[in-house]
Amino acid sequence: MPNIVARWRDWDDRGLEHLALRETDAGIEATSVIIGRADPAEGGAPFAARYRILCDAAWRVRELEVELIGEPAR
Numbered sequence: 001m002p003n004i005v006a007r008w009r010d011w012d013d014r015g016l017e018h019l020a021l022r023e024t025d026a027g028i029e030a031t032s033v034i035i036g037r038a039d040p041a042e043g044g045a046p047f048a049a050r051y052r053i054l055c056d057a058a059w060r061v062r063e064l065e066v067e068l069i070g071e072p073a074r
Contacts, residue, residue, distance in 0.1 A: 001028075010036065027056040
């Protein structure tokens with residue numbers, strides 16, 4: 001599988017996501033950064049997040065990391 005990079009906006013044009021998908025010796029790794037703003041009905045606050053998903057060769061999720069960028073660690 002070749003490395004894949006994709007970028008898209010959501011339907012309401014409130015956010016953008018950049019995703020990199022690659023095959024590793026352990027399986028498949030997806031890493032992504034999301035920037036956007038919440039629904040205006042919920043205050044419309046801006047946010048940024050990143051996530052990383054590791055799957056085995058059969059696409060079963062083995063590890064997941066999610067982080068809000070700019071938020072204190074919990």
